[in-house]
Amino acid sequence: xxxxxxxxxxxxxxxxxxxxxPKHLDGPNVRFVTDETLTAALPGTEVLLVWDFTSTAVRDxxxxxxxxxWVHTASAGVDRLTFPALLGSDVVLTNSRxxxxxxxxxxxxxxxxxxxxxxxxxxxxxxxREWRHRESERVGGRTAVVVGSGPIGRATATMLSxxxxxxxxxxxxxxxxxxxxDALPGLLPRAEWLVLAAPLTDSTRGMLDAAAIRLLPPRARxxxxxxxxxxxxxxxxxxxxxxxxxxxxxDVFEREPLPADSPLWDLPGVIVSPHMSGDILGWRDELEALxxxxxxxxxxxxxxxxxxxxTLGFVTSGELASPPxxxxxxx
Amino acid sequence: xxxxxxxxxxxxxxxxxxxxxPKHLDGPNVRFVTDETLTAALPGTEVLLVWDFTSTAVRDxxxxxxxxxWVHTASAGVDRLTFPALLGSDVVLTNSRxxxxxxxxxxxxxxxxxxxxxxxxxxxxxxxREWRHRESERVGGRTAVVVGSGPIGRATATMLSxxxxxxxxxxxxxxxxxxxxDALPGLLPRAEWLVLAAPLTDSTRGMLDAAAIRLLPPRARxxxxxxxxxxxxxxxxxxxxxxxxxxxxxDVFEREPLPADSPLWDLPGVIVSPHMSGDILGWRDELEALxxxxxxxxxxxxxxxxxxxxTLGFVTSGELASPPxxxxxxx
Numbered sequence: 101x102x103x104x105x106x107x108x109x110x111x112x113x114x115x116x117x118x119x120x121x122p123k124h125l126d127g128p129n130v131r132f133v134t135d136e137t138l139t140a141a142l143p144g145t146e147v148l149l150v151w152d153f154t155s156t157a158v159r160d161x162x163x164x165x166x167x168x169x170w171v172h173t174a175s176a177g178v179d180r181l182t183f184p185a186l187l188g189s190d191v192v193l194t195n196s197r198x199x200x201x202x203x204x205x206x207x208x209x210x211x212x213x214x215x216x217x218x219x220x221x222x223x224x225x226x227x228x229r230e231w232r233h234r235e236s237e238r239v240g241g242r243t244a245v246v247v248g249s250g251p252i253g254r255a256t257a258t259m260l261s262x263x264x265x266x267x268x269x270x271x272x273x274x275x276x277x278x279x280x281x282d283a284l285p286g287l288l289p290r291a292e293w294l295v296l297a298a299p300l301t302d303s304t305r306g307m308l309d310a311a312a313i314r315l316l317p318p319r320a321r322x323x324x325x326x327x328x329x330x331x332x333x334x335x336x337x338x339x340x341x342x343x344x345x346x347x348x349x350x351d352v353f354e355r356e357p358l359p360a361d362s363p364l365w366d367l368p369g370v371i372v373s374p375h376m377s378g379d380i381l382g383w384r385d386e387l388e389a390l391x392x393x394x395x396x397x398x399x400x401x402x403x404x405x406x407x408x409x410x411t412l413g414f415v416t417s418g419e420l421a422s423p424p425x426x427x428x429x430x431x
Numbered sequence: 432x433x434x435x436x437x438x439x440x441x442x443x444x445x446x447x448x449x450x451x452x453p454k455h456l457d458g459p460n461v462r463f464v465t466d467e468t469l470t471a472a473l474p475g476t477e478v479l480l481v482w483d484f485t486s487t488a489v490r491d492x493x494x495x496x497x498x499x500x501w502v503h504t505a506s507a508g509v510d511r512l513t514f515p516a517l518l519g520s521d522v523v524l525t526n527s528r529x530x531x532x533x534x535x536x537x538x539x540x541x542x543x544x545x546x547x548x549x550x551x552x553x554x555x556x557x558x559x560r561e562w563r564h565r566e567s568e569r570v571g572g573r574t575a576v577v578v579g580s581g582p583i584g585r586a587t588a589t590m591l592s593x594x595x596x597x598x599x600x601x602x603x604x605x606x607x608x609x610x611x612x613d614a615l616p617g618l619l620p621r622a623e624w625l626v627l628a629a630p631l632t633d634s635t636r637g638m639l640d641a642a643a644i645r646l647l648p649p650r651a652r653x654x655x656x657x658x659x660x661x662x663x664x665x666x667x668x669x670x671x672x673x674x675x676x677x678x679x680x681x682d683v684f685e686r687e688p689l690p691a692d693s694p695l696w697d698l699p700g701v702i703v704s705p706h707m708s709g710d711i712l713g714w715r716d717e718l719e720a721l722x723x724x725x726x727x728x729x730x731x732x733x734x735x736x737x738x739x740x741x742t743l744g745f746v747t748s749g750e751l752a753s754p755p756x757x758x759x760x761x762x
Contacts, residue, residue, distance in 0.1 A: 202569075202571055202595070203567075203569060206544055206547070206548070206569065206570050206571065206594065206595070207544075207548055207567075209540075209544060209594060210541060210543075210544025210545050210547070210548050210550070210570075211545075211548075211550070212541075213537055213538075213540060213541025213544065213545075214541050214542075214544075214545045214550055216537070216541070217537070217538055217541050217542075217707075219541070219542070219545055219550065219702075220554055222702065222703075222704045222705075222707075223551055223554055223702065225705070226696060226697075226702065226703045226704075227697075229691045229696045229697075231687075231688030231689060231705045232705055233705040233706065233707055233710070234705075234707060234710075235707070235710050235711060235712045235713075235714065236534075236538075236707060236710065236711055236712070237711060237712060238533075238534060238537065238711050238712075239537050239541075240533055240537065259593075259594055259595075262590075262593035262594060263537065263540060263590055263593060263594065264533070264537070264590075356562075357562030358562060360560045365557060365560045366557075366558075366560075371550075371553065371554065371557065372553075372557045373553045373557075374553070374556070374562045374563055374564045374565075375564065376548075376553075376564055376565060376566070376567060377548075379564070379565075379566050379567065380566060380567055380568060380569050381566045381567070381568060381569075382566075383566065
């Protein structure tokens with residue numbers, strides 16, 4: 101039976117936010133909290149909306165969760181929530197799958213073309229009022245390997261194909277049009293562009309290390325819109341410094357905001373963006389609407405959408421997932 | 432009958448170049464000249480290859496052309512060659528249609544997405560090691576009006592559609608999937624993106640003036656990869672300054688290189704690039720191969736490809752065009 105509110109009972113909802121908070125959610129059963137006040141608010145909370153998806157406070161506050169049934173995060177990645185206590189509990193975890201897919205595909209496609217056309221060099225010359233003609237690269241006919249066969253990876257692969265690239269999509273398991281992750285070492289030597297759009301799990305952490313980078317063709321470029329920890333940063337920096345890699349577009353980092361003393365900020369060919377690839381104007385409204393739709397399901401006992409498979413660390417299908425059996429307690 | 436070399440006679444070819452010159456063309460009948468030496472070389476020249484397509488020297492040297500039959504330009508646009516004396520002559524004019532189409536479509540698509548995602552703002556923040564999260568725009572579902580229904584405009588329209596935009600293609604005459612230019616005023620109010628990829632002719636010169644800009648929706652953006660003079664520059668600058676336009680990506684200008692004192696260099700939202708949108712690595716080889724293939728046709732009397740309709744100022748079809756009757760003299 102799906103997780104749901106007790107009949108005739110309005111669930112207690114706690115919203116973990118920072119500067120920004122949802123616009124339309126309010127009411128006597130809604131508690132707005134920040135990292136500092138989360139622990140005090142958790143007792144009695146049945147639904148936790150992690151609106152500030154960059155927060156790591158849930159893990160520390162977890163022991164105070166005595167009534168929790170459902171945690172929803174306003175992000176696609178759930179790595180900040182897949183700590184053992186939550187994973188071992190009956191609490192259902194849902195994410196915001198679907199909001200970011202096509203915006204992120206657009207972002208990756210734009211960045212790939214902008215790098216091929218050296219837009220950074222153009223803007224640099226422009227800032228000095230310098231007319232500096234260069235020849236640039238085609239993207240058509242070039243090979244991109246996209247790692248991550250969830251909605252973001254698939255949308256990205258589709259759009260890169262649409263602009264003429266040869267795309268190889270890599271997922272956890274082989275499927276129609278998807279290579280299994282085991283095939284990746286064989287694909288990397290052809291990856292003129294390597295796009296990381298995978299969730300961060302135990303098996304993807306550090307997947308792009310010195311050994312994997314060495315398999316890439318000389319002057320390959322890397323785009324990371326997944327999670328910073330997919331890449332061993334020191335290995336990436338070394339390969340950019342020695343010129344084996346021609347560049348990288350990095351939207352995610354192990355530490356965010358990226359510390360001001362990081363070497364990534366001014367490495368040649370590197371574009372550092374502030375974890376914004378999926379964040380289009382209006383995205384917060386979309387995220388809120390997605391949570392509210394799930395909340396409506398929760399209230400009437402319908403299965404929730406975007407339920408994360410806690411053994412895998414991501415949603416396994418675009419279909420309605422069957423959540424774990426309803427329980428009275430989160431502990 | 433097609434223009435051709437006299438049988439058994441190797442035509443005298445003059446190549447107008449600047450710093451760069453074709454790599455494989457050479458021989459006793461080939462004359463390499465620059466702007467300064469063109470007039471002296473023209474007498475006896477039967478074929479003129481305008482390799483330096485930015486040159487305006489042909490017009491001035493024209494009276495010296497006593498044997499010219501064919502002028503080929505290493506560009507798509509032919510506006511620097513459509514002066515009255517050439518237009519009124521029997522000399523066949525061909526261009527390099529086909530080399531630039533898809534590279535330019537890639538360029539426009541990349542620039543559109545990069546502007547929607549504010550890549551310039553990202554690079555600017557990066558240069559100060561500043562983590563500055565912003566929300567950005569979708570391109571999917573937005574409307575782009577592409578002016579120019581030649582191969583460049585069509586390739587651009589196709590690729591913008593492929594990334595999810597609604598595209599209206601405008602040409603001289605209506606056709607399948609093409610609006611006539613008369614329809615443009617009715618389309619401009621929907622043009623969130625206006626892409627100019629038209630040839631410069633008497634009827635397109637200054638087409639984007641204050642009146643046309645006023646028809647665009649507020650915060651529209653303009654991309655020009657056609658010719659600078661398609662736009663009334665002062666009107667564009669005014670609309671960018673008063674904020675009616677949100678930005679422009681300009682790859683072509685009335686004067687190239689763009690003078691260092693032009694206001695365009697540092698207007699907000701404007702990307703100035705040095706006429707490079709079609710110039711991919713290897714493009715010069717492609718241009719040379721295209722000329723050589725036409726030269727082989729010329730030698731044996733086959734119809735030339737990419738013959739410019741001199742009354743229109745561009746090639747009218749992707750099919751083999753029928754060149755004017757062979758004549759013995761260029762005058």
